[in-house]
Amino acid sequence: MLTREQIIEALTLASDVGCHTRAGYAALDGWVESDVSFADIADCILNGASLACRATGLSMPEYEEWIAYSGRIRCCGTTRGKKRCKLTVASSKRYVDPRAWLEASKAGGYCEIHGG
């Protein structure tokens, strides 16, 4: 297995001859691409990190929730079964930008049933 440094060195050599590295991942409005660092690529190869998470700045659970809720904010309420409510915050807009979604998600909110 290559080391992190060897992977970065190989990618640097590829870049020196004109190769470009971009990550492709699912987003709200389809497939998008963005630049990623050689270090991120090495981490994905060696540690199973997600390029989508690296590109969006979200953890995997956050990324999955952002996609599953189409960029809307999930209610912070708890059901009678002691599980997190699956509805969206009553006033939630659709956040296409994952970092803006994360900020709004951390601020929280409630659906109409839980007082939103």
Ligand SMILES: [Zn+2]
């Ligand atoms: Zn709720």
